[in-house]
Amino acid sequence: MERIPILKMGEFLLVSIQVDMHDRLAMTLQEELTQRIVSAHSRGVLIDISSLDVVDSFIGRMLGHIAAMSRILDAETVVVGMRPAVAITLVELGLSLPGIRTALNVEKGMELLRRKEADRLEFGDGSNVPHQG
Amino acid sequence: MSLIRAESLPIRSDSDVVMIRQQVRAWAVELGFGLVDQTKIVTAASELARNTLIYGGGGSARLEALNDGRRKGLRLTFEDNGPGIADMSLAMKDGYSTGTGLGLGLSGAKRLSNEFDIFSKPGEGTRVTITRWK
Numbered sequence: 428m429e430r431i432p433i434l435k436m437g438e439f440l441l442v443s444i445q446v447d448m449h450d451r452l453a454m455t456l457q458e459e460l461t462q463r464i465v466s467a468h469s470r471g472v473l474i475d476i477s478s479l480d481v482v483d484s485f486i487g488r489m490l491g492h493i494a495a496m497s498r499i500l501d502a503e504t505v506v507v508g509m510r511p512a513v514a515i516t517l518v519e520l521g522l523s524l525p526g527i528r529t530a531l532n533v534e535k536g537m538e539l540l541r542r543k544e545a546d547r548l549e550f551g552d553g554s555n556v557p558h559q560g
Numbered sequence: 561m562s563l564i565r566a567e568s569l570p571i572r573s574d575s576d577v578v579m580i581r582q583q584v585r586a587w588a589v590e591l592g593f594g595l596v597d598q599t600k601i602v603t604a605a606s607e608l609a610r611n612t613l614i615y616g617g618g619g620s621a622r623l624e625a626l627n628d629g630r631r632k633g634l635r636l637t638f639e640d641n642g643p644g645i646a647d648m649s650l651a652m653k654d655g656y657s658t659g660t661g662l663g664l665g666l667s668g669a670k671r672l673s674n675e676f677d678i679f680s681k682p683g684e685g686t687r688v689t690i691t692r693w694k
Contacts, residue, residue: 447581449574450610481581481599483606484664512599520603520668521654 431456433463439540440467441533443475453489460493464500470547471540472497475533477508487522494527503543504528507536564625564632571638572618577609580621584636587623591632593694601634601692604672607665608638608688614659616640616686626691633674633693638686645680652678 429452434441440463442456460472474490476482482490494504507530517524530536565587569580584605588598605621612619619640626633645651652670657663666688670676673690680686 447578449578451574480585481602481606483603483610484662484668485606485610488662510599512596515596516599516603516672519600519671520607521664521671522662522668 430459433460435463435467435469438468438470438544439537440464440469440472441475442472443478445478447479447481448486450485453486457489457493457496461496461500464497464502469502470544471503471505473533473536473540474504474506475508475536476506476513477510477532479513480510482509482513482517484520484522487517487520487524490527491524503540505530505536505539507531507533561626561628564627566622566624568620568622570618570620571609571612571640574610574613577606577613580609581606583623584634587625588634588692591625591634591694593634593692597692597694600672601636601690604669604690604692605636607669608636608690610661611665611688612638612640612642612686614661616642619685628693631693633691635689635691637689640687641685644682644684644686645678646682648678648680 431442431444442460463469464472472493490506497504505528509529528539530539569583570576571580581602585598585602588601609621617640619638622637624635626635650656652666654667655663669690674693675691677689
């Protein structure tokens with residue numbers, strides 16, 4: 428079966444969506460990603476959507492679910508690389524992706540995740556003991 | 561108004577929804593739509609094709625390339641023989657959904673199109689037509 432690779436990079440997970448996803452594939456990604464956050468003790472998830480030429484309400488909802496689930500699992504989600512035409516269309520569609528952190532590209536997204544993690548370690552919020560493994 | 565080209569595609573699975581997105585994109589490119597217009601009509605098509613599949617139990621999409629003498633347009637008709645829509649004004653409302661969606665499908669598709677028409681009869685089915693002009 429077709430699937431979208433989830434790459435582990437230190438404390439973060441990287442996903443680059445390169446195909447026009449059918450709805451089942453999007454659901455599979457959502458499930459696998461939440462499992463990987465737990466099994467890899469990830470602190471953040473970066474989702475690159477720069478290859479997507481369409482984000483409809485289903486994909487938008489999936490991104491929102493991933494962000495919400497990862498937050499519950501103590502990880503941050505950043506969506507990067509949204510195309511301008513996609514952003515214009517999403518807003519017109521009525522979807523402003525509330526609760527989803529975004530960055531322009533992968534580099535800026537990683538920077539954001541690292542900064543968040545550094546803040547957390549520095550200021551401590553009760554979870555400042557690094558995960559083992 | 562003249563019809564340049566027409567084609568009907570089935571909507572029976574979520575891969576058909578992907579196929580419709582790709583076909584609508586190809587037609588919009590061929591008609592010379594700009595990138596934003598392409599994205600809007602493809603997104604609207606995706607919403608409506610999914611509605612046809614999920615709420616209508618499957619159906620078909622008809623793509624029509626139009627020329628009204630001054631400009632070119634793309635008309636899409638989504639049709640199913642499903643349960644139909646009992647309360648149209650409610651169905652068109654942002655955020656209202658009888659399923660698990662966000663309730664943006666119909667209202668969103670309308671905002672993304674230049675023309676929007678919906679016809680539904682409870683027990684018989686639903687037909688949604690949208691047009692986007694270049």
